[in-house]
Amino acid sequence: MKKRLGFALSMLAVLVLFITGCASDSVGDQSSGEAVDVDIFQFKVEFRDQFEELIELYMEENDHVNLTVQTVGGGSDYAASLKAQMSSGDEPVIFNIGGPTELDEYRDYLADLSDTEAASLALEGTLNGIEDGGEVLGLPFALEGYGLIYNKEVFDQVGIDPSSLTTFDALEAAFAEIDANKDELGLDAVVAFPAMELWVMGNHLANHYIAPEFNSDIMATFEADTINFEYGDQMKRMLDLQSEYSVQPVLSLDYSMQVEQLFSTGKVAVIQQGNWIYPTVEQIDEDFAENGIGMIAMPFEGEFEDHLPVGVPQYWAVNKNKSDEQIQAAKDFLDWMYTSDQGKDFVLDEFKFIPAYDGYDADRIADPLSQDVYQYSLDEKTIGWTFMATPIGWNEDVLATEFQKYLVDEVTWEEVLQTSKESWENSRQ
Numbered sequence: 001m002k003k004r005l006g007f008a009l010s011m012l013a014v015l016v017l018f019i020t021g022c023a024s025d026s027v028g029d030q031s032s033g034e035a036v037d038v039d040i041f042q043f044k045v046e047f048r049d050q051f052e053e054l055i056e057l058y059m060e061e062n063d064h065v066n067l068t069v070q071t072v073g074g075g076s077d078y079a080a081s082l083k084a085q086m087s088s089g090d091e092p093v094i095f096n097i098g099g100p101t102e103l104d105e106y107r108d109y110l111a112d113l114s115d116t117e118a119a120s121l122a123l124e125g126t127l128n129g130i131e132d133g134g135e136v137l138g139l140p141f142a143l144e145g146y147g148l149i150y151n152k153e154v155f156d157q158v159g160i161d162p163s164s165l166t167t168f169d170a171l172e173a174a175f176a177e178i179d180a181n182k183d184e185l186g187l188d189a190v191v192a193f194p195a196m197e198l199w200v201m202g203n204h205l206a207n208h209y210i211a212p213e214f215n216s217d218i219m220a221t222f223e224a225d226t227i228n229f230e231y232g233d234q235m236k237r238m239l240d241l242q243s244e245y246s247v248q249p250v251l252s253l254d255y256s257m258q259v260e261q262l263f264s265t266g267k268v269a270v271i272q273q274g275n276w277i278y279p280t281v282e283q284i285d286e287d288f289a290e291n292g293i294g295m296i297a298m299p300f301e302g303e304f305e306d307h308l309p310v311g312v313p314q315y316w317a318v319n320k321n322k323s324d325e326q327i328q329a330a331k332d333f334l335d336w337m338y339t340s341d342q343g344k345d346f347v348l349d350e351f352k353f354i355p356a357y358d359g360y361d362a363d364r365i366a367d368p369l370s371q372d373v374y375q376y377s378l379d380e381k382t383i384g385w386t387f388m389a390t391p392i393g394w395n396e397d398v399l400a401t402e403f404q405k406y407l408v409d410e411v412t413w414e415e416v417l418q419t420s421k422e423s424w425e426n427s428r429q
Helices: 002-027 047-061 078-085 100-105 117-121 152-157 166-179 197-215 218-223 232-245 255-263 275-284 287-289 323-338 341-350 368-380 394-407 413-426
Strands: 036-043 065-069 095-096 145-152 188-193 268-274 293-296 308-311 315-318
Touching: 002 394, 036 078, 036 323, 047 065, 047 275, 047 323, 078 095, 078 152, 078 341, 095 323, 117 323, 145 275, 145 287, 145 341, 145 368, 152 232, 166 218, 166 232, 166 268, 197 218, 197 232, 197 268, 197 308, 197 394, 232 413, 255 268, 255 275, 268 275, 275 287, 275 368, 287 293, 293 368, 315 323, 323 341, 394 413
Parallel strands: 036 065, 036 095, 188 268
Antiparallel strands: 095 315, 145 268, 145 293, 145 308
């Protein structure tokens, strides 16, 4: 009897050890209970706080994932920072790229995202320039538009109808009228033009007068061997106008000073920016953000008069050189952000994005700047974001740098165009 009991106990011990071993193996199959680390390197400072809040909510529901985010943007050069990050050996799992130019530059890092739900729901045209060989290599952030954002109260006080400012003559007259009354209006100047920010001039201002040369076609821009600056005179006129009526010196003004210190506090009447500034303005003065601002297009003489540049600002990319677990976790998070009910609520209500995906209630686009962008889109009065397809670094490192030299009289306008044209052609050889 004792032998039988001893044998039974021995077998029970073996069975317990076997079960325990299986359980241990099972836990090991789940990364030993450790969360998968997914680091995010992103550029959009305007929704940094809201994005970090969303990440915390996601991790509460998905404790097998550890998400961390580093935001580099605003007054910092995201493109240069991303290059440095990639070169350092500490490559992020999720990062941002622009259109065809950066796709080409980072092609060896880009995972195929065509199997995500978000890719299947992307609006028509939003994946143009981010597909290659049948693969979807990025997921769009949102739709954005930019132009001249104005203070409604100032315009009302001087009797200016913003919808009438579709020509240079009309806009110049309006600026002169506001300038003549700036003391009475409590303004430091008509405009805050942040010429310190290369992207404001080289990407956005320039695109308004470069895109029409390529019929607003991003791939035609990407494939062009040269640029002729067919509308260079209009580009100069817009640059001169903003510089003339701006708080000075313009080369000392950055994005934060423009949006936070000057426009949101009512010290200037107009800034060249996009709907992405809304959360910042709202944090400073909620009533002003909700009721006191609007957006109009920069003037253009020709086919694209009263057209607003609208496009995808950046794409979410996933690093294919990371582990399978990290890649899948990254895809799952991006899908959740754009397709889950909780994620979609954040996209609309917290990020204040104009969705680039099907499945959203467009009536919930709440802020007035995004409503203006959406209306221009509905009216099919848009200009493409061709600065995503110019030679690498050309818009900021070449064109905008030449703009800065021009603004302090170091070069002539003709030299700006000639240097920029030669740089484009050399890059495309």
